[in-house]
Amino acid sequence: MLLRRELTYLFLKEIRLELKQRYVLNGILLYLVSTVFVTYLAFTGTITSETWNSLFWIILLFVAVNGISKSFIQENPARHLYYYTIASAEAIVLSKIFYNLLLMAILSVLALLFFVLLMGNMIQNPLLFLTALILGSLGLSSVLTMIAAIASRASNNFSLMAILSFPIVLPLLMTLMKVSGSALNSYSWSGSIPLIAILLIINVAVIMLAFLLFPYLWRD
Amino acid sequence: MIKTYWWKILSLLLLLYAVTYGFYVSIPETMILQTMRNLFYHVGMWFGMFTMLTVSFIYSLRYLKGFDETNDRVAVEAVNVGLLFGFLGIFTGMIWANFTWGSPWVKDPKLNGAAVGLVIYLAYIILRSSVEDRHKRAKVSAVYNIFAFVLWIIFVLILPRLAGDSLHPATGDNSTPVMPMQLDPSMRTVFYPAMIGWILLGTWILQIRIRMSRLKEILEEH
Numbered sequence: 236m237l238l239r240r241e242l243t244y245l246f247l248k249e250i251r252l253e254l255k256q257r258y259v260l261n262g263i264l265l266y267l268v269s270t271v272f273v274t275y276l277a278f279t280g281t282i283t284s285e286t287w288n289s290l291f292w293i294i295l296l297f298v299a300v301n302g303i304s305k306s307f308i309q310e311n312p313a314r315h316l317y318y319y320t321i322a323s324a325e326a327i328v329l330s331k332i333f334y335n336l337l338l339m340a341i342l343s344v345l346a347l348l349f350f351v352l353l354m355g356n357m358i359q360n361p362l363l364f365l366t367a368l369i370l371g372s373l374g375l376s377s378v379l380t381m382i383a384a385i386a387s388r389a390s391n392n393f394s395l396m397a398i399l400s401f402p403i404v405l406p407l408l409m410t411l412m413k414v415s416g417s418a419l420n421s422y423s424w425s426g427s428i429p430l431i432a433i434l435l436i437i438n439v440a441v442i443m444l445a446f447l448l449f450p451y452l453w454r455d
Numbered sequence: 456m457i458k459t460y461w462w463k464i465l466s467l468l469l470l471l472y473a474v475t476y477g478f479y480v481s482i483p484e485t486m487i488l489q490t491m492r493n494l495f496y497h498v499g500m501w502f503g504m505f506t507m508l509t510v511s512f513i514y515s516l517r518y519l520k521g522f523d524e525t526n527d528r529v530a531v532e533a534v535n536v537g538l539l540f541g542f543l544g545i546f547t548g549m550i551w552a553n554f555t556w557g558s559p560w561v562k563d564p565k566l567n568g569a570a571v572g573l574v575i576y577l578a579y580i581i582l583r584s585s586v587e588d589r590h591k592r593a594k595v596s597a598v599y600n601i602f603a604f605v606l607w608i609i610f611v612l613i614l615p616r617l618a619g620d621s622l623h624p625a626t627g628d629n630s631t632p633v634m635p636m637q638l639d640p641s642m643r644t645v646f647y648p649a650m651i652g653w654i655l656l657g658t659w660i661l662q663i664r665i666r667m668s669r670l671k672e673i674l675e676e677h
Contacts, residue, residue, distance in 0.1 A: 382602075385582070385598055385599050388586075388595050389582055389585045389586045389595055390586065395581070395582065395585055398578050398581055399578050399582060399599065401574075402571050402574040402578060402603075403602070403603055403606050405567075405610070406571070406606065406609060406610035409567075436609065437606070437609060440605060440609065441606070444602050445602075448519075448598045448602060451594060451597075452594070452595065452598055
């Protein structure tokens with residue numbers, strides 16, 4: 236159907252654009268490496284799993300906000316008008332969400348690898364942690380893409396995006412931290428099942444809301 | 456004539472009743488002694504804030520449907536009144552918490568939910584102030600309002616239930632009977648009227664603010 240074709244085309248367009256210029260990707264990778272390195276230098280001796288957990292997600296949050304804010308701010312208004320005439324708003328927002336999901340997935344795996352390399356591996360239940368990573372990437376990407384769309388319509392600067400996104404991302408982040416915290420501490424899945432359900436609900440709700448609300452933003 | 460403002464007089468009477476009789480009614484013997492009476496005021500603030508933010512959400516939806524300026528005005532003024540109730544609620548809660556738990560703030564899902572709600576709607580006000588064009592401002596803030604409200608509801612209503620234990624009453628399995636269903640009958644005689652009184656007061660303040668904002672706009676145009 237038309238939406239799926241539009242979606243794949245737009246999604247591939249985003250990837251192609253990014254690979255051609257690599258501006259965002261390189262910047263974010265460097266940002267990731269330097270923040271992990273700073274945390275490594277800041278802690279002498281061993282750290283508790285709680286600290287490990289919180290540091291990881293805070294770094295991932297900042298990397299996400301930085302990376303995803305560029306997705307709307309990069310393109311100039313003339314190109315926006317061009318997109319408006321040829322593609323439906325739903326396809327555009329979904330393609331951006333999926334592109335950012337891909338970006339976040341890659342970044343979070345890289346962040347995990349680098350973090351484990353420098354700060355030690357405290358994960359006891361890798362599959363649960365990976366589930367948290369995937370759900371987190373999807374959640375962060377969809378919420379932040381929507382907030383970036385809202386902020387780009389407003390004053391288009393980075394601080395507004397940060398102000399808008401932090402309180403909304405908070406419930407998602409707290410749930411993610413709980414799930415990954417239990418992945419660090421124990422091997423069992425039992426306590427985390429309701430939390431994973433909440434994460435799925437949040438993800439579905441956010442994507443549906445983005446799908447319904449984005450056309451109103453796009454029309455200008 | 457009295458048909459238009461009977462509810463304002465009702466709110467005044469209900470709140471007068473709550474404020475005076477609230478200190479006379481007999482309350483059950485609990486560990487927190489007389490501060491239990493704060494229930495009539497602190498929980499009232501919470502209900503007021505919740506109602507106002509729900510009104511704002513509904514009017515944001517209505518704005519997106521027809522792009523009528525009035526709906527946007529109601530939405531933003533409702534957020535203002537909701538923030539007022541929110542701050543008062545947190546303030547009364549802090550006083551109460553200091554007595555009950557020893558410190559004004561503890562790490563608890565319900566408290567976090569209230570704080571996050573305040574930050575979300577303060578960000579809403581900042582978002583509005585950063586857009587110049589009136590129509591764009593209304594559209595952008597309506598979209599943000601809807602998005603943020605849904606996520607806030609998830610945060611406030613669902614997370615604490617699943618996070619399990621907490622100090623704050625009415626979360627998980629807590630033995631203090633605070634929710635109206637478990638409330639002591641003698642306290643119920645003040646609790647319900649007080650809730651209605653606070654919500655009516657909030658609506659009154661909302662109406663005045665809407666009128667003020669409309670008048671300000673008319674003044675600026677001349």
